[in-house]
Amino acid sequence: MNTSKVPELALFPLTAELNNQGHLLIGGCDVVDLANEFGTPLYLFDELTLRRKCREFKDEFCKYHPDTLVIYASKAFLNRASALIFKEEGLGLDVVSGGELSIAHSVDFPLDKVYFHGNNKTPEELNLALDLGVGRIVVDNFYELEMLNGLVGERGISQNILLRLTPGVDPHTHQYTTTGTVESKFGLPLATGQAEEAVNQALSASNLNLLGFHFHLGSPVSKIQPYELAMELLLRFAREMGKRFDLNLSEFDIGGGFAVPYTLDSKVPTIADYATALTGKLNGLVSGLGLSRPRLIIEPGRAIVGQAGVALYKVGAIKEIPGIKKYVCVDGGISDNIRPALYGAKYEALVANKALEAEREVVTIAGKLCQSGDILVRDINLASVHPGDIIAIPVCGAYSIPMSSNYNAMPRPAIVMVKEGRGRLIRRRETYQDLMSLDLI
Numbered sequence: 001m002n003t004s005k006v007p008e009l010a011l012f013p014l015t016a017e018l019n020n021q022g023h024l025l026i027g028g029c030d031v032v033d034l035a036n037e038f039g040t041p042l043y044l045f046d047e048l049t050l051r052r053k054c055r056e057f058k059d060e061f062c063k064y065h066p067d068t069l070v071i072y073a074s075k076a077f078l079n080r081a082s083a084l085i086f087k088e089e090g091l092g093l094d095v096v097s098g099g100e101l102s103i104a105h106s107v108d109f110p111l112d113k114v115y116f117h118g119n120n121k122t123p124e125e126l127n128l129a130l131d132l133g134v135g136r137i138v139v140d141n142f143y144e145l146e147m148l149n150g151l152v153g154e155r156g157i158s159q160n161i162l163l164r165l166t167p168g169v170d171p172h173t174h175q176y177t178t179t180g181t182v183e184s185k186f187g188l189p190l191a192t193g194q195a196e197e198a199v200n201q202a203l204s205a206s207n208l209n210l211l212g213f214h215f216h217l218g219s220p221v222s223k224i225q226p227y228e229l230a231m232e233l234l235l236r237f238a239r240e241m242g243k244r245f246d247l248n249l250s251e252f253d254i255g256g257g258f259a260v261p262y263t264l265d266s267k268v269p270t271i272a273d274y275a276t277a278l279t280g281k282l283n284g285l286v287s288g289l290g291l292s293r294p295r296l297i298i299e300p301g302r303a304i305v306g307q308a309g310v311a312l313y314k315v316g317a318i319k320e321i322p323g324i325k326k327y328v329c330v331d332g333g334i335s336d337n338i339r340p341a342l343y344g345a346k347y348e349a350l351v352a353n354k355a356l357e358a359e360r361e362v363v364t365i366a367g368k369l370c371q372s373g374d375i376l377v378r379d380i381n382l383a384s385v386h387p388g389d390i391i392a393i394p395v396c397g398a399y400s401i402p403m404s405s406n407y408n409a410m411p412r413p414a415i416v417m418v419k420e421g422r423g424r425l426i427r428r429r430e431t432y433q434d435l436m437s438l439d440l441i
């Protein structure tokens with residue numbers, strides 16, 4: 001099937017194709033059949049794309065810096081089935097809560113490869129992490145440093161830690177997802193002297209073993225230069241700390257934030273671009289500063305799961321306001337994907353049961369939730385749409401389901417993993433009964 005007429009396919013999972021009827025296929029499955037079988041809204045994950053992205057990160061970074069550990073940022077999307085895939089692919093995991101940690105533990109994820117992040121880990125969460133033996137705790141602030149040292153001391157053990165430092169570099173992301181600047185709620189700033197004080201305290205904390213530094217600039221960071229600047233600032237700082245306190249930087253964690261294209265006109269670095277530039281910069285800096293080569297840790301979330309995920313909706317009401325706008329209303333919205341409303345995120349879309357249809361029109365895809373901001377895609381050129389059609393939105397694998405809600409008492413969608421012509425339910429749709437199951441009268 002000649003699919004060059006449908007450029008949007010490039011944003012869909014690697015297995016995306018069209019059949020003769022102009023239906024979208026993912027992982028060898030006709031998505032219209034999946035929508036009928038499992039209902040809508042429905043989220044699909046393509047197993048091949050997921051696994052390829054894991055491997056691409058490992059291969060590309062290890063090519064130039066063999067001692068690289070790729071830890072998947074769970075917050076982008078984690079459930080038990082995806083955790084198993086990351087385990088099988090040999091990745092580590094970045095978790096930020098007792099919940100994410102518990103999901104990892106439930107599939108026997110090797111916990112020595114788990115890095116525990118967060119700006120306000122509770123004592124209960126830290127105790128759970130210590131009970132389970134997580135590999136590294138990434139300490140964010142002085143309160144945590146002191147509390148953790150105490151909790152570890154009570155057990156008579158020692159715990160490997162990294163310190164999260166704020167380099168003071170603006171990655172120019174949406175302000176809600178910028179974390180590398182001095183005023184951020186995350187980490188200890190270099191500029192205020194607090195980073196140095198934290199190194200001093202961490203090295204004198206008798207139960208903690210400081211292995212290195214972490215930074216995360218924001219998400220998505222579509223330029224390489226902010227990473228390079230932050231790496232330079234932190235490695236210079238590490239050399240300084242080496243001289244002053246005898247610190248040996250054995251791990252250097254440069255966070256995540258690697259961008260993916262959401263729309264056809266977006267130009268962002270590829271995984272290979274990030275890998276070549278960042279490992280090159282690291283190797284150059286390390287030799288220039290006379291440091292020994294640390295283990296490199298990277299924390300991709302979006303760039304692993306983003307493209308693998310597709311959201312499917314069924315069209316219901318179509319409302320034309322003559323001369324003004326045509327709304328195509330679908331059966332989901334901000335309850336399953338809040339990103340357009342929250343960040344102004346842009347997406348493409350395809351009518352999955354008529355991808356090859358020539359007749360087209362400009363419409364706005366609206367959700368069914370009770371607020372005017374519940375718009376998924378504005379002013380998009382689609383095949384002419386009718387009630388019952390299936391709309392597929394690509395690059396929905398990251399931060400849709402994890403940020404979903406029960407607003408308007410909407411049950412969360414089902415999720416299906418597709419592979420080689422088979423769709424396997426990896427999370428069932430919530431029911432009305434589920435919605436009430438925690439309520440007490």
Ligand code: LLP
Pocket residue numbers: 073075076094117177216218219220255256257258299300301302303339343398399
């Ligand atoms: N590491 C740390 C410490 C992070 O805070 C994050 C994301 C990542 C890694 C992974 O970033 P990624 O590679 O996925 O860009 N809800 C927003 C994104 C928030 C990201 C939060 N931290 C969105 O929907 O775009």
